[in-house]
Amino acid sequence: MDFTLSPEIDALRLKVRTFVADEIEPLEADPASYNEFENIRMDLRDRMRAKARAAGIYAPQMPTDRGGLGLPMIGQAALYEEANRSIFGPSCINCAAPDDGNMRLLSMVAREDQKDRWLQPIIDGAVNSSFVMTEPHPGGGSDPGMMLTSAEKQGDKWIVRGRKWFISGAAVAKHFILVARTDPNPEEKRRHLSAFLFHRDQPGWKIVRRIDNMGPDEHGGVCELEFDGLEIADADRLMEVGDGLKATQIRLGPARLTHCMRWLGLAKRCMEIAAEYTSRREGFGIRLADRESVQLKMGELAHDIQIGRLLVMHAAWMLDQGDFARKEVSMAKVHVADTLQKAADVAIQLNGARGYSKDTILEWIYRYARCARIVDGASEVHNMVLARFYAKEGQDFWRWGS
Template identity: 90%
Template sequence: MDFTLDPAFDDLRLMVRRFVADHIVPLEDDRANYNEFENIRLDLRDRMRGKARDAGIYAPQMPRQRGGLGLPMVGQAAFYEEANRSIFGPSCLNCAAPDDGNMRLLSMVARDDQKDRWLQPIIDGQVNSSFVMTEPHPGGGSDPGMIQTSAERSGDKWIVHGRKWFISGAAVAKHFILVARTDPNPDETRRHLTAFLFHADQPGWRIVRRIDNMGPDEHGGVCELEFNGLEIPDENRLMEVGDGLKATQIRLGPARLTHCMRWLGLSKRCMEIAAEYTSRREGFGIRLADRESVQLKMGELAHAIQIGRLLVMHAAWKLDQGDFARKEVSMAKVHVADTLHKASDVAIQLNGARGYSKDTVLEWIYRYARCARIVDGASEVHNMVLARFYGKEGQDFWNWGG
């Protein structure tokens, strides 16, 4: 086992660190740089993306021939962690959800002509994208097999009816990936779903509402959508008929792990803010940083973050070997989501009223962190996955092989 980072990845990681520190973190202090949903203004984001391209740190997950850096998952883990030292970092470097996962899926499974039309504009920053899967009860959520939205074939096109909700990025997206039911009577093969591509300007669908939530919102928020006769040409079908569940699995596994990569960066930022404040704040004749109670909290955080980094790197390595790494991704997802929530909570506590205010980004991160234990599968679902693996593998759950 060798935990040494490839020198090329380490050099790139340090480039990202410097760029984020010099160009992105300072943007957080000016409220004029935020949109009404507490994210970076899109016009400012796009200017920063130009700078990131010039610096050679843009679209790390995409192939070089399409303008990316072509990093494997292990390289992405180091990159994303540094990118999310700032709350604006991933968006400025084009490695933020939901575009990140959508680009990855299209890069892996789309035809070349589909990549030119649907993927390349996302890479280039010309459009935002959205993945349309989750539905209100009794439709699909953590279990996409329950999806009710239907796509019925009519000649060389598909007619879509149904409802989706909590669809990330939908309010600003132009390119959509839709998962719909194409077989009303699925068998045990679960080939009743198919993935499709559609453009925001096509008729037959609408945004019912942008769902208010704790925020802060990613660009485009989370929306409820209604489909009432959307027509999708068969040429805009993604993969084969019946491959919809496979498409979701291809997308969601790595996407869960890239969430964790970014969350580790935010967790470290929380510690950084807490460390800076406690090093200079005194009370009753002693610096907060010199108090044992504070040191215990900081030590626990450092411990939890490092465990998360090891879990993420192991899962990333397995994905690079061609493994689905379902068990490893679930372990990382549960632990890192908990760690981010703990890191933001502890940092706010150590900063006192300052942390609860908007004088730092801690309250922003705290609200964002609460979502981490829900998105891309609630923690309870991932623990259930792990229990099933243990039930099947027993003591081999902890094997050393690969």
Template identity: 75%
Template sequence: MDFNLPAEIDAIRLRTRAFIADKVLPLEVDPANYDAHENIRPDLLEQVRAKARAAGLWAPQAPRDRGGMGLPHIGWAAVYEEANRSIFGPACLNCAAPDDGNINLLARIGTEAQKRWWLDPLIAGEVRSAFAMTEPHPGGGSDPNMMLTKAERKGDNWVVSGRKWFITGAEGARHFILMARTSDDPRKGLTAFLYHADQPGWRIERRIPIMGPEEHGGHCEIVYDGLEIADENRLLNVGDGLKVTQMRLGPARLTHCMRWLGLAKRAMEIAAEYTSRREGFGIRLADRESVQIKMGELAHEIQIGRLLVMHAAWKLDQGDFARKEVSSAKVHVANTLHKAVDTAIQLNGARGYSKDTVLEWIYRYARQARLVDGADEVHKMVLARNYAAEGMDYWSWGR
């Protein structure tokens, strides 16, 4: 086993670290650099994105021949972790959700025409996108088989009716990937479609207020009432919706973890800096055993998360679906992020609870990690089912 990164990927990682430190981190300090929803101001984002392109740090996940960096999954892991040392970092490099996952999916399964229309503008950063799957009760959430949104065939088109909610990035998105029911077949009942924001027959009902902060475009409730989608804008075959969902969400869950590790490390970094200079009762906080235990636990949990993520990324690069590896990483890293920022706030005291640092921003953001792309409990069920099927082979070292 070789735990060294390939030299070319490590060089990109170090360039990413330097770019984030020099061009992105300083922007967090000024409240004027934030938009109304606590993300980087869009006009400023475009300025930083131009610098990222010039630095050769643009769209790490996208194919090289379409304008990206063409890195393997292990390269994503190394770069995304460095990018999310800043709360603005992933958006600046065009590797933030949901565009990140949509780029990866369309690059894998889109037709050439679909890539020219939907994928290329995403990679170029000219548009934003959304993935519309989750529905309000009694519709589909973690269980897509409960999906109620329907697409009914009408000649060469499909007519969509239904409702989605908590659709990340929908406000301001131009390109959408939509999951809808096309039959009652339990395994082949769903189909994936592409549509553009200018098409009639759909509307954003509301931008749902959340604890925040938010990705650009928020989290929206969408109503479909006669949206017509040409059959040529279907992804894969009719009935392949579950397959598309698995292809989209598996790697996307892992890229969340890659970014969250960067935020967890940032929280620990803020805690380390403060405890190294803050004194109480004649001793630095960093010299107190109780503080050292907390910091040691964080270092330990973060490193476990990095190993889980890199192992899952390696499996994906081997052509494996890495379902149990991704689920393990998702559960562990989501909880590690929450623990890291909670501990950092505790060690910073009132300073951590204030807006003098980004800790309170990360804290509010971190709580969603245990819910998005499958709640902890769902992923633990996945692990249990894998163990039931594999027994002692669950821990095999094989590929």
């Protein structure tokens, strides 16, 4: 496992670093750059996307024949980390959630005609997308076996009824990927779900509410949806009947890892802000950076970030080899989520009142970081996964290679 970047990927990484520093980061200081949900205004985002496309750093994860860079997962890890040096970076180069995971899934499993209709507009930035899976109690969350939203076959159409919530991006999305129960047998736990594609303008469903949260929100927030007779043509079914669980696994594994790639960029930005401030702030005749207590915090944080980067690269390398890397992705997800929150907390503490204020982006990152231990599987769920792997593998849990 050699994580040395190829000259081509490293050159792209440096291009992203320069673009983010010169074009995107300055936008953070201007209140006019933000929408009412504390994210970059979408019209401004679209202008930056045009610049990113012209710079040759747009859609790193997508195939070159569809306008992307066609990078392997290890290349995406390097670029996503650089992109999220700015809180606006991933959205501006089109590698932000939830579109990132949705594009990846459609690119991997959709038919060519489905890619033309449902995927290409997301790549082009013409539409936003949403993945519709999570349900309120007693429906499915981390356990998809509990899913209650149903899709019933009637002729050449499927009729959808049920309720979903905490659906990322739904408020602005036009293209949706829906997972629903197609086998009513409650004992069936593997082939009970199927995946479907639908457009915002189709009747038979509605957004009940955009759920308020700590924020800041990704574009489209998180919403509660109700389905009351949505009709989806069988031609808009994604994969085969009963492949819904497979579709979620294909999407969510890499999506968890790309979250980690971006979070590492934010964690490094927090440390950078802390380092700059402590290097010039003095108290009681000594710079903060020269105090042992500050050095201990900074050293520990640098250590944790590097562990996270190695975990992410290992999982990315395994995905590039064709492995599902479930164990490796779970380890990265738990560690990097904790590291992001720790980085924001340490940086705020070292900046004092300045960090708690909106004079820096640290308080933005701090609030955003809290969701990292919940989204795409709570840390406790991933630790359960790791415990099951250990119970099954024993000492081979730590084997070398895949």
